[in-house]
Amino acid sequence: MQRPAFLVAARTANNPRSGIREIFTLANDKAARGETVYKLMIGVPDVKTPDTVIDGTIAALKEQKTQYTANAGIAELREAIARQVNNAHGLSVEADQVIVVPGAMAGLLFANLTIDPGNRILVPTPGYPNYKMQAGLTGLELLHYRLGIQNEFQPDLDELESLLDSAGAPIGAILINTPGNPTGTVFNEETIIGIARLAEKHGVRIISDEVYKDIILDAGLEHISPAKYAPDLTLLVGALSKKYSMTGMRVGFLIVPKHAIKDTEVLGEATISCAPSICQWGGVAALEGDQSQVEGYDAQYRQRRDAIVEILAAADMNFTRPNGAFYLMVDIGDAGLSSRDFALRLLEEKGVGVAFGSDFGPIDPEHPLYAECDRLVRIAFCSGSMDELRVGTERLCEFYREQCA
Ligand SMILES: Cc1ncc(COP(=O)(O)O)c(C=O)c1O
CATH class of the missing domain: 3.40.640.10 (Type I PLP-dependent aspartate aminotransferase-like (Major domain))
Structure with missing residues (x-):
């Protein structure tokens, strides 16, 4: 059936969609099938909302x-x-x-x-x-x-x-x-x-x-x-x-x-x-309210950043050490794959979810900055255990080496 034209404005129909969501959905499907997945693709912290916030919200409700x-x-x-x-x-x-x-x-x-x-x-x-x-x-x-x-x-x-x-x-x-x-x-x-x-x-x-x-x-x-x-x-x-x-x-x-x-x-x-x-x-x-709980979160992000940086440095990867937020970009350009294909295959073959760089670049693949973004993938280190982060990062390095060989 043809879609009624009044439902589709160019500003919505032609709008790019999030590649992070694409990988997130695939990773969740994989996990739902009982497979082990290392989810390093999404920027949602898994630390608890501080008690002060919960109490303040409940009090307002009451x-x-x-x-x-x-x-x-x-x-x-x-x-x-x-x-x-x-x-x-x-x-x-x-x-x-x-x-x-x-x-x-x-x-x-x-x-x-x-x-x-x-x-x-x-x-x-x-x-x-x-x-x-x-x-x-x-x-x-x-x-x-x-x-x-x-x-x-x-x-x-x-x-x-x-x-x-x-x-x-x-x-x-x-x-x-x-x-x-x-x-x-x-x-x-x-x-x-x-x-x-x-x-x-x-x-x-x-x-x-x-x-x-x-x-x-x-x-x-x-x-x-x-x-x-x-x-x-x-x-x-x-x-x-x-x-x-x-x-x-x-x-x-x-x-x-x-x-x-x-x-x-x-x-x-x-x-x-x-x-x-x-x-x-x-x-x-x-x-x-009291900030001690969230101050502990920063220490956790720092620890996670340091662990990932150590693994990437030992594997001789090209990356920059982040000094804020909880993301890190790794250069996978020599793997001979687009960043999206890299992310899809990394998920499929090693069970590791990362966000792909072209998603953060211009829409037009002909734009000169597209190719630069397409050399990168993003690791988010705000959720998961230290072990998951370590194994996920090691597998990423391993997959990259295999592609370069
Ligand atoms: C750079 C940046 N800006 C804005 C947002 C949106 O933040 P909020 O959830 O407060 O709308 C995000 C969320 O990931 C972000 O990474």
């Missing part, structure tokens, strides 16, 4: 805090978020700049909606695949900037400048993601300052995806937000999802410059009404 909240969220949470970013990252944010949203995804969507359709948006490559999907939905054209493995996935400011100068539709924003998914790279301070200066010079926004800002794996290293250097141009997107292992509770935020408060009020009002009320109270408990 107190019947179950109705709509203000569109931008409850004052207590907006204040707690402003306090947290000011104390932890040296910002000067006031609570009325904070819009509480259902997860960072909604914050990113809102940020895109501040840009006129038809504009271009600079996105990190390799980068989180949902940036491409959201650009498609909001009518923005993608302009990919390179995060190369040889530069430890730090962006090149000269390249950014030449893209900003390139002919074409107006550029609405530079999107950055630090610490990064899929790279695990924390952008250094000079880079952030450079991006802030470029944004000022060219009059573009910075959409700063900081969903991993509180997961820093090296002592002495600091997360730097561009909101510190270009507060009037930065739309800061964050969430409690990863740090507090509460991805399903959908508590995220968008911090807008003071001059944009009025203009962005409509976003929540017209779309979500508000983030889930009881989860917002859980969010207050997360930020204001």
Whole structure:
């Protein structure tokens, strides 16, 4: 039967789908058949949601805090978020700049909606695949900037400048993601300052995806937000999802410059009404409560990172040691397989699930950065036991060696 045309808009029908989900589904099918699967493909922490969050949410439920909240969220949470970013990252944010949203995804969507359709948006490559999907939905054209493995996935400011100068539709924003998914790279301070200066010079926004800002794996290293250097141009997107292992509770935020408060009020009002009320109270408990439980999680991620790095280094693999989030990219380019085929066969033959690099690259296989992304696979080390991570990584190295032989 022919599909009625009114059900299919080009922005949904032509939108790319997540390759991570593809591998995830295949891995789950395999596990359901009783086969052993090492799931290193998905960024969902398996540590427990802290007790403080559970208690805070249940208390809100018992107190019947179950109705709509203000569109931008409850004052207590907006204040707690402003306090947290000011104390932890040296910002000067006031609570009325904070819009509480259902997860960072909604914050990113809102940020895109501040840009006129038809504009271009600079996105990190390799980068989180949902940036491409959201650009498609909001009518923005993608302009990919390179995060190369040889530069430890730090962006090149000269390249950014030449893209900003390139002919074409107006550029609405530079999107950055630090610490990064899929790279695990924390952008250094000079880079952030450079991006802030470029944004000022060219009059573009910075959409700063900081969903991993509180997961820093090296002592002495600091997360730097561009909101510190270009507060009037930065739309800061964050969430409690990863740090507090509460991805399903959908508590995220968008911090807008003071001059944009009025203009962005409509976003929540017209779309979500508000983030889930009881989860917002859980969010207050997360930020204001005892942090000792989550501090232990960082130590676990660090331990897992170190174990994987040791195995990859011993196997002489080309990779970069991540210093934030819980992802790591490995170069499998010499295996003679596309990254997708590598991931599919690795799952089939060795029972190891990883995300494939082309999923984090441009949609167009002819784009010069596609081939670079297609040399990579991503290991996520936020779930599974140390043994599973070790065996999974060893099997990946073994499979790679077999293909290269
Ligand atoms: C880079 C990046 N941004 C945003 C998100 C979405 O976060 P949330 O679950 O809070 O919507 C993710 C989730 O994996 C991510 O990796």
